[in-house]
Amino acid sequence: MNRITLGGFLAAICLMSLSFSVENEFVVQKKEKIFYPSNQQYIELDGEIIDVLNSCIKCLVDLQREAIAEINLYLEGDKDSFLQCATKHQKAKAYAHKRKIRSDLHAIFVQLSAMNLSTKSDNSNSIYLSSCVQ
Secondary structure, three states: OHHHHHHHHHHHHHHHHHHHHHHHHOOOOOOOOOOOOOHHHHHHHHHHHHHHHHHHHHHHHHHHHHHHHHHHHHHHOOOOOHHHHOOHHHHHHHHHHHHHHHHHHHHHHHHHHHOOOOOOOOOHHHHHHHHHHO
């Protein structure tokens, strides 16, 4: 009698473990909902990209104007220019700051050239940006 009870008990445990393992296969995972933008949303995003690019261009133009003004003051021999009035420590600090600006700008252009800015197959924007970085 003990053998039959023990065998039945083991069979019940095996069946329960089998049912739990089979049950896990039928668990349905939630599917990720795919977002399909409307034409208006797509165009609005393009407009936002243009706004950001315009801000970047304005910032770059301001940096360029400051650099050109500083070069012109030096070339004209202005005695009140930064390079004529600054101490060695001030010049070294300003030079390090300008080197950081240059390296940051270069890194930004490398990132932009690596991005796929065009949804077209010819990637004309990426080719243009990569030629500008060199």
